[in-house]
Amino acid sequence: MNRSVNQLVGVAVILFSLSSCISKSPKEISEGRIEYDIEYDTLTLSRIDKKILPSSLVVLFCNNNTINTIDGLSGAITISIISQPSKKEFTTLLKVFNKKLYHSEPYTNGHYPALYARIPKVNxxxxxxxxxxxxxxxxxxxxYFADNPxxxxxxxxxxxxxxxxxxxxxxxxxxxGVMLGFNLRFNNLEMKFRARNVAKENINNDAFKIPKDYKKVDFQTMTDLIYLLQQ
Known part of the structure; x- marks a missing residue:
């Protein structure tokens, strides 16, 4: 009898240990927010005032829809990319002070949205x-970027x-996989992104809609404007 009790206690301890281990592992999430800090090297900071450089990236996601938003000048300039797999469509949003523009395009193999149009492939x-x-x-x-191994x-x-x-x-x-740490390069400006927080939260579908006060432009116009902002 005592032996049976001891065996039951042993099994309970093992199960408790397993459940404790499982609870410490983060659960997979399909809806929420990722917040990234952006870091720059000392050479960049020696020639450009940090106040005018982009300071953060925020990614909202729900049902495979995502919107990535990077801003500068305390939000006076923002660039967002909306990805909607159900529509097989990307949309780039650009706000420069009171000017608000967008460009939508279908998924196409080997083609990048305007924000990435001048960035080499990463190997x-x-x-x-x-x-x-x-x-x-x-x-x-x-x-590494293909042009700088x-x-x-x-x-x-x-x-x-x-x-x-x-x-x-x-x-x-x-x-x-979803990147929590990576680098981007715009012209000669290299940016180091590191996620500081991933939070599960309810994301309204309106987050992935084009705001009504944005004006449609073509791909070349959007690409040229974003390139000018990188100078």
């Missing part, structure tokens, strides 16, 4: 390692945030 090393980042199980790999940077990504093909039609399309 990925074959060595991938496991890591933990802000509570998520991630992969870490080194990447000597300048490598770390890319951190996870499969625990449920967004299908999150890097579709971007220079990072070879990364199979």
């Amino acid at each position: 990925i090393d074959t060595l991938v390692r496991d890591c933990d980042y802000i509570g998520y199980k991630c992969k870490s790999v080194m990447g 000597d300048n490598r940077f770390e890319i951190i990504y996870t499969k625990q945030i449920a967004i299908d093909n999150p890097n579709l039609n971007t220079p990072f399309e070879n990364i199979d």
